[in-house]
Amino acid sequence: MSSLPHPSPSPSPHKGQAASHGVAAEQRQLFHRVLRALTRGGVSYAVAGAFAMRHHTGIWRFTKDLDLFLPAERIEVALTLCRTAGLITEVTDPVWLAKAWAGNYFVDMISGMSNGVFWVTPEWIERSSPGEVFGQKVRMLAPEEMILSKLFVTRRERFDGSDVCHLIYCCGASLDWHRLVAASGQHWEILLWHLHLYQFVYPSARGAVPEKVWLELEDRWRAMRRQNAPQPFRGSLIDPLMFQPDVANWGLDNLEDRSRRNRLREGRE
Numbered sequence: 174m175s176s177l178p179h180p181s182p183s184p185s186p187h188k189g190q191a192a193s194h195g196v197a198a199e200q201r202q203l204f205h206r207v208l209r210a211l212t213r214g215g216v217s218y219a220v221a222g223a224f225a226m227r228h229h230t231g232i233w234r235f236t237k238d239l240d241l242f243l244p245a246e247r248i249e250v251a252l253t254l255c256r257t258a259g260l261i262t263e264v265t266d267p268v269w270l271a272k273a274w275a276g277n278y279f280v281d282m283i284s285g286m287s288n289g290v291f292w293v294t295p296e297w298i299e300r301s302s303p304g305e306v307f308g309q310k311v312r313m314l315a316p317e318e319m320i321l322s323k324l325f326v327t328r329r330e331r332f333d334g335s336d337v338c339h340l341i342y343c344c345g346a347s348l349d350w351h352r353l354v355a356a357s358g359q360h361w362e363i364l365l366w367h368l369h370l371y372q373f374v375y376p377s378a379r380g381a382v383p384e385k386v387w388l389e390l391e392d393r394w395r396a397m398r399r400q401n402a403p404q405p406f407r408g409s410l411i412d413p414l415m416f417q418p419d420v421a422n423w424g425l426d427n428l429e430d431r432s433r434r435n436r437l438r439e440g441r442e
Contacts, residue, residue, distance in 0.1 A: 219301035245284035289432035345381025
């Protein structure tokens with residue numbers, strides 16, 4: 174079967190112009206202030222979000238913020254450095270999100286996923302690669318961790334499945350698939366679901382996913398189907414609002430709430 178040509182995400186003047194388009198000067202200044210504050214303070218981070226997508230795929234879309242990934246134990250130090258730099262800070266959600274503000278603009282500091290399933294470890298930062306944000310040298314989150322961070326962004330108001338597909342299409346040949354499958358852990362089924370989505374979207378480029386990955390995950394799926402052990406309801410991990418009736422009216426498991434409480438408890442220990 175013929176395969177589609179894979180685009181190169183290497184920098185180009187066109188992409189550089191796109192990266193500045195629509196971003197106000199005050200917003201760029203905020204980004205620089207936060208990046209300089211963390212770098213000078215010795216806090217390691219990796220840039221994710223739209224800037225990392227452009228870095229890995231060449232796709233640019235207007236972004237209202239800058240996403241920085243860092244381990245939870247470094248969040249308070251990062252916020253202190255930002256306050257010292259004259260910025261307003263807040264812990265938006267103790268499970269996963271803090272912000273640094275200047276005027277109407279902000280930078281997100283992300284330590285995990287909102288449902289508490291995956292969280293940023295030092296290895297996520299160590300595996301990042303060199304990049305730039307408006308001329309400032311930074312580290313970009315690796316595509317494996319980018320995909321991992323997007324597996325559960327499947328909600329009515331936001332769906333990152335297209336990002337996962339684009340990352341596989343552009344980076345599949347060089348992805349550390351063993352790491353990605355291992356890191357998905359007990360939630361490998363949601364990874365398999367995204368791989369089926371990718372195959373549906375790009376049927377002529379399905380070779381970007383190695384055959385051994387398909388075989389391993391589909392063998393797991395068949396083995397799971399043969400098991401008779403009861404499994405918990407997992408809808409709230411996908412979207413706690415859309416699956417709220419299942420929990421409130423039918424008494425099914427609220428794994429999102431349990432996962433978030435576990436993550437908070439681990440963070441205090």
